[in-house]
Amino acid sequence: MKDIQTPEEIYTVVDEFYKKLLADEKISYIFTDVVKIKLEEHLPILVTFWSQAILGTGGYVNNLTQIHLDVNAKSYLSKELFEIWLAHFEAAIDENFEGFNCERMKNQAHNLSTIMQIKIAQQDK
Numbered sequence: 685m686k687d688i689q690t691p692e693e694i695y696t697v698v699d700e701f702y703k704k705l706l707a708d709e710k711i712s713y714i715f716t717d718v719v720k721i722k723l724e725e726h727l728p729i730l731v732t733f734w735s736q737a738i739l740g741t742g743g744y745v746n747n748l749t750q751i752h753l754d755v756n757a758k759s760y761l762s763k764e765l766f767e768i769w770l771a772h773f774e775a776a777i778d779e780n781f782e783g784f785n786c787e788r789m790k791n792q793a794h795n796l797s798t799i800m801q802i803k804i805a806q807q808d809k
């Protein structure tokens with residue numbers, strides 16, 4: 685298997701990732717009921733975010749932590765939900781690609797997950 689090297693390949697990963705999230709009722713309600721995401725708008729934003737993070741392209745300007753604090757204010761994002769999220773994310777990468785960028789992408793997701801959970805704990809005090 686090859687490494688992730690282009691925005692098109694990042695699209696493949698996030699597309700497969702969202703299929704897994706939406707098929708898992710333990711977490712899908714966040715994306716269908718709490719925040720009604722429109723996949724055709726959401727996936728390109730994810731591609732921009734991960735292309736900037738992994739491939740060094742630009743263009744992502746949103747406040748990622750604040751976006752998740754806003755989701756959490758509507759419906760609690762528990763440690764279990766973060767673990768489910770990360771497991772589907774890792775599976776979507778590992779089933780399609782392998783290499784250095786894959787490891788960087790998984791590491792960044794872990795780090796951001798930790799940061800988000802710390803901010804959520806502070807917000808909930």
Ligand code: HEM
Nearest residue numbers: 714715719729730733746751755761765766769793796797
């Ligand atoms: C419990 C775990 C998580 C849940 C349930 C979750 C849920 C969501 C939801 C509902 C949105 C759409 C928000 C909106 O459009 O108003 C979103 C956006 C996003 N999430 Fe998460 N998220 C989780 C963890 C993470 C983690 C760990 C990352 C790490 C990179 C991440 C990356 C993103 C990105 C890049 C967006 C797009 C933000 C934008 O529109 O600019 N999420 N998430």
